[in-house]
Amino acid sequence: MTPIRRRSLLAASGTALLSQAAPRLARAEGKPRVTVITQWSAGSDGAAITALGDLFTKAGGDWQHNPVPGFTTDMMNKLRAQILSGDPPAVSQLKGPEIAAWSKIAPTVNLDADVAAAGYEKVVAPELIKLHKPFGHWISLPLQVYRINSIWISRKAADKVGVTALPKTWAEYNAIGEKMAKAGIQPVANGGTKWDNGMIWEIALSGISPAAYRKAVMELDAATLRGPEVLAAFEQTRKMSLWMDPNTASQHYSTFIPKFMKGDAGMLLMGGWVQGVYKKAGYQYSDYMTGPAPQDNGRPAFDLNADAFIFWQRKEPEFTAGQHLLAKLVMEKDTQKMYSGITGSLPVRTDMDLSDPAFSDAQREASASLGAAVKDDQAVLSLAHNMAQPNQITAAMIDVLTEFVTDHSITPQKGQARLAEAVDNVR
Amino acid sequence: MTGVRRRLDAALPLLAIWVPVLISIVYVVGFTLYTVWISFTPSTLLPDYGWVGLRNYSAILATRNWQIAANNMAIYGFCFLLLTTALGLSLAVLIDQKLRGENVFRTIFLYPLAVSFVVTGVVWGWLLNPGIGIQKLVVGLGWTDFRFDWLVDRDRALYCIVLAGAWQASGFAMALFLAGLRSVDADLMKAAQIDGAGPLRTYRRVILPSIWPIFIAVFVILLQFAIKTFDLAMALTGGGPGIATVLPSIVVYDFMFQRGLLGRGSAAAVLLLLMLLAVLLPYAVFRRWQHVRNARNA
Amino acid sequence: MRSTRIAVYLLVTVLTAIYLLPLLVVALNSLRTTQEIFANGMIGLPRALSFGNFADAWSGLCIAEHCTGIRSYMLNSFLMTLPATILSTFFGALLGYAISLWRFRGDLWVFGLITLGVFLPEQMKLVPWVLVLRDLGLYNSVGGLILIHVVQGISFTTLFCRNYYIGIPPELVKAARIDGAGFFRIFWRIVLPLSPPILIVTIIWQFTGIWNEYLYGVTFASGEHQPVTAALIALAVTVSEAPQYGVQSAAVLIAAAPTLFVYLLGGKYFMRGLTAGAVK
Numbered sequence A: 001m002t003p004i005r006r007r008s009l010l011a012a013s014g015t016a017l018l019s020q021a022a023p024r025l026a027r028a029e030g031k032p033r034v035t036v037i038t039q040w041s042a043g044s045d046g047a048a049i050t051a052l053g054d055l056f057t058k059a060g061g062d063w064q065h066n067p068v069p070g071f072t073t074d075m076m077n078k079l080r081a082q083i084l085s086g087d088p089p090a091v092s093q094l095k096g097p098e099i100a101a102w103s104k105i106a107p108t109v110n111l112d113a114d115v116a117a118a119g120y121e122k123v124v125a126p127e128l129i130k131l132h133k134p135f136g137h138w139i140s141l142p143l144q145v146y147r148i149n150s151i152w153i154s155r156k157a158a159d160k161v162g163v164t165a166l167p168k169t170w171a172e173y174n175a176i177g178e179k180m181a182k183a184g185i186q187p188v189a190n191g192g193t194k195w196d197n198g199m200i201w202e203i204a205l206s207g208i209s210p211a212a213y214r215k216a217v218m219e220l221d222a223a224t225l226r227g228p229e230v231l232a233a234f235e236q237t238r239k240m241s242l243w244m245d246p247n248t249a250s251q252h253y254s255t256f257i258p259k260f261m262k263g264d265a266g267m268l269l270m271g272g273w274v275q276g277v278y279k280k281a282g283y284q285y286s287d288y289m290t291g292p293a294p295q296d297n298g299r300p301a302f303d304l305n306a307d308a309f310i311f312w313q314r315k316e317p318e319f320t321a322g323q324h325l326l327a328k329l330v331m332e333k334d335t336q337k338m339y340s341g342i343t344g345s346l347p348v349r350t351d352m353d354l355s356d357p358a359f360s361d362a363q364r365e366a367s368a369s370l371g372a373a374v375k376d377d378q379a380v381l382s383l384a385h386n387m388a389q390p391n392q393i394t395a396a397m398i399d400v401l402t403e404f405v406t407d408h409s410i411t412p413q414k415g416q417a418r419l420a421e422a423v424d425n426v427r
Numbered sequence B: 001m002t003g004v005r006r007r008l009d010a011a012l013p014l015l016a017i018w019v020p021v022l023i024s025i026v027y028v029v030g031f032t033l034y035t036v037w038i039s040f041t042p043s044t045l046l047p048d049y050g051w052v053g054l055r056n057y058s059a060i061l062a063t064r065n066w067q068i069a070a071n072n073m074a075i076y077g078f079c080f081l082l083l084t085t086a087l088g089l090s091l092a093v094l095i096d097q098k099l100r101g102e103n104v105f106r107t108i109f110l111y112p113l114a115v116s117f118v119v120t121g122v123v124w125g126w127l128l129n130p131g132i133g134i135q136k137l138v139v140g141l142g143w144t145d146f147r148f149d150w151l152v153d154r155d156r157a158l159y160c161i162v163l164a165g166a167w168q169a170s171g172f173a174m175a176l177f178l179a180g181l182r183s184v185d186a187d188l189m190k191a192a193q194i195d196g197a198g199p200l201r202t203y204r205r206v207i208l209p210s211i212w213p214i215f216i217a218v219f220v221i222l223l224q225f226a227i228k229t230f231d232l233a234m235a236l237t238g239g240g241p242g243i244a245t246v247l248p249s250i251v252v253y254d255f256m257f258q259r260g261l262l263g264r265g266s267a268a269a270v271l272l273l274l275m276l277l278a279v280l281l282p283y284a285v286f287r288r289w290q291h292v293r294n295a296r297n298a
Numbered sequence C: 001m002r003s004t005r006i007a008v009y010l011l012v013t014v015l016t017a018i019y020l021l022p023l024l025v026v027a028l029n030s031l032r033t034t035q036e037i038f039a040n041g042m043i044g045l046p047r048a049l050s051f052g053n054f055a056d057a058w059s060g061l062c063i064a065e066h067c068t069g070i071r072s073y074m075l076n077s078f079l080m081t082l083p084a085t086i087l088s089t090f091f092g093a094l095l096g097y098a099i100s101l102w103r104f105r106g107d108l109w110v111f112g113l114i115t116l117g118v119f120l121p122e123q124m125k126l127v128p129w130v131l132v133l134r135d136l137g138l139y140n141s142v143g144g145l146i147l148i149h150v151v152q153g154i155s156f157t158t159l160f161c162r163n164y165y166i167g168i169p170p171e172l173v174k175a176a177r178i179d180g181a182g183f184f185r186i187f188w189r190i191v192l193p194l195s196p197p198i199l200i201v202t203i204i205w206q207f208t209g210i211w212n213e214y215l216y217g218v219t220f221a222s223g224e225h226q227p228v229t230a231a232l233i234a235l236a237v238t239v240s241e242a243p244q245y246g247v248q249s250a251a252v253l254i255a256a257a258p259t260l261f262v263y264l265l266g267g268k269y270f271m272r273g274l275t276a277g278a279v280k
Helices: A003-028 A043-058 A072-084 A098-103 A112-118 A126-132 A155-161 A170-182 A194-208 A210-218 A228-242 A253-262 A274-280 A317-331 A333-343 A361-375 A391-406 A412-426 B002-039 B055-062 B064-095 B102-114 B117-127 B134-140 B157-182 B186-194 B199-210 B212-228 B231-236 B248-258 B262-297 C002-030 C034-040 C052-060 C071-102 C107-119 C122-136 C142-165 C170-178 C183-194 C196-211 C215-219 C228-236 C245-277
Strands: A033-038 A062-067 A091-094 A140-147 A150-154 A186-188 A265-269 A288-292 A302-311 A379-381
Touching: A033 A043, A033 A072, A033 A317, A043 A062, A043 A274, A043 A317, A043 A333, A072 A091, A072 B248, A072 C122, A072 C215, A091 A098, A098 A126, A098 A302, A112 A317, A126 A140, A126 A302, A126 A379, A140 A317, A140 A333, A140 A361, A150 A155, A150 A253, A155 A170, A155 A253, A155 A265, A155 A288, A170 A186, A170 A194, A170 A228, A170 A265, A186 A228, A194 A210, A194 A228, A194 A265, A194 A302, A194 A391, A210 A228, A210 A379, A228 A391, A228 A412, A253 A265, A253 A274, A253 C034, A274 A288, A288 A361, A302 A317, A302 A361, A317 A333, A361 A379, A391 A412, A391 B064, A391 B248, B002 B262, B002 C071, B002 C107, B002 C122, B002 C142, B002 C183, B055 B064, B055 B262, B064 B102, B064 B157, B064 B212, B064 B248, B064 B262, B064 C002, B102 B157, B102 C002, B102 C245, B117 B157, B117 B231, B117 C002, B117 C228, B157 B212, B157 B231, B157 C002, B199 B212, B212 B248, B212 B262, B212 C107, B231 B248, B248 B262, B248 C122, B262 C107, B262 C122, C002 C245, C034 C245, C052 C245, C071 C107, C071 C142, C071 C170, C071 C183, C071 C196, C071 C228, C071 C245, C107 C142, C122 C142, C122 C215, C142 C196, C142 C215, C170 C183, C196 C245, C215 C228, C228 C245
Parallel strands: A033 A062, A033 A091, A186 A265, A302 A379
Antiparallel strands: A091 A302, A140 A302, A150 A265, A150 A288
């Protein structure tokens, strides 16, 4: 190569290197930064995460959110790919026992200092704390909470059969169910997705006995899994499955909203997000009644579902600064109020005042029941929403439950035996 | 310079062929071997290069998910191939009648392949749902006894996937058959007509046998569709009701990604490839036999 | 014979109606608001025509913070699909030509191995691709996605092209070699000009396959660089919330427009190319 060409080549590569370095220099002395991966790309979830991003930006940070559309599995695939390629995001969505599982494959940030500074541990339900401190220190922060064991009754259907109050026990629920069936109304308005099938079983069990639920589902105690409460839950679920629309197939429950609102279907057992779904579909609070699902022992119980952020270790100082800033924001009362106001969830903090008009009566009631359930040791973790067990155990159990709900030839005894067997196989 | 030039001329084609060939072979062989390797490891969320022998295989084979899926694959594969081929052939024969507007008809039958499977699966889920779709429509029109509730029937839901899959792929089969029909030797046709054969007999005795190679081609391409059926099935039934309509590709996805068990999922994938081999090997042997026979007769 | 003609037309019309049914449902839903769909059922005629769905889908749609509609995602899809289609078609033609007309030792084995690639299910290839892209430094870029689709596409395109080129009389190639033409000259001057039918087939096949692909598009691209299939899924799949059916239907139609367009344009050639591309 001629001397001139060599020099200009050097000059060109030098400029290229400099121009690569320049933005990095500018960023290093710049703002705290986070890269975030979640599955919240649309609807109220998308709006809420965007609002959180705005808050972060206003607090002086650089917010880079990568929404992964699709199911949670697709988000986890993206997370897996990022970790495999050595570039984990600063923050990602994760929940339940998966937090512990994933934290073993990549290093996480120790958030004990941030949590202590905010005095957060005192205002979070102990069940949740266990999930976020799997190995002794905080590595993730809960973002919002939903109550799974809520019941929603169509006002029109209730009027048709003269029901004015929510059923307090499962016996009352079954009585209403029979009244509705006789009047030609579909008593159960749940859909046909797998998690929905698993969820009505867990609502039945946690309603029959939260203590049995804890032992059977959360601790996988073999004796309780084969015990009378679990059998009773299967029997209740069989009743409910026979009251479901035979055409549910694998349809999402929202497909049957028109039927519910018209009064042709009566009762829905579903988590608190339904409030937002109904609102978006154009319905008012007056179109339905809502409250806690039936509780046989009369004391409030709370079946928990919570979303959370896990913080992945990054070498770059701007990421560390960004993570601490986001952690601080997420634990603040105002942030939680804003977030839950948008999604219709409950704030994680048990010391929040929800009298603001942004919140509905349903949210206020649910939030109060969270505090009460925690005090009474009746707060449990949801199975169908991946809070109680890691995904491989959950999937095996949900398979048995969805088969039970859709195949009416399986007796409750057989269903119980199958569930116990499935748990033994994956223990 | 000419010596270098000539050597370049000789080398370039080799490079142009062998670089992509090697990349392609490394891709096919490498990815398959990697999957086989992982199936013998205790990998969960990330690849873990330990060794657990056949434990993943025995675990997967013991699950109801795989047993149902393998059974479904056999039924679905057979029915899908049969229905799509029959539909494709029928459509081709119809369109071969020199219809007016042939272009439009052809495009309509081909368009299902052009639209995203996820969306068409959801729409078929509505259409085949007795409370929302076709049954509701027909009953509403007055025929109150009409039943088309396969989708919610555990034993028949699989056939709904067959229907939706056939809808999607039959246009392609039709195109292949139509091309074959149009390329049949004109002399053969004339000879049959002179012999006084009617259209049906002409088709059966003369034309169909002469496009035999196309049947093979259609079967192979449709087989590939059947193995990979995932998006459509997930969107249409999600593996349900319950887990009655799971297919091997769904089991692979479920165990690999949803349950975070890469080792088990890879074992399922290897089993799926073995099932495929069970179909391809006889075909390869058959082709070889054909080749040898042709060579002998020539 | 007239009655059979009428019967044929009738049958074809009924069949086209069945084939068009899903598209009709989507088209009707694109003219209904999501609220109306939830009020009156998933399948139905629009009570009031609302064209706003299309505007929303095109430019107002929000995927979390990115409220640019599917317009920008369509662009991403084009940036990924066009190069991948062209490259995979080119290599397919090249390899098909080499295997069928230029012949070399072990060419049928090579062909068999490459063709086996069409059977590999997507899920099992995800993790290996992550590792490959990571080592090549192409993770999370359009280049990475293009590489994936080109390599995977070569299995199909080689299959189609080789089966087509088998039909070219080898004497043509032999004569040109005697005249002193080399590998590439024969390719450019003789083989390519004979190829348009099969090239259209591979282009159509590749374009629709890559355009509609979802798994890799979501895993190997981020945020606003994702392809349009990601945007469609964002509208459709949710765990607890209800999908926005009205806007989604409009978005689906918009997203399907390029592939439908390619089909209409290339339809005639598709037929001609399939004649030769698959008969062997």
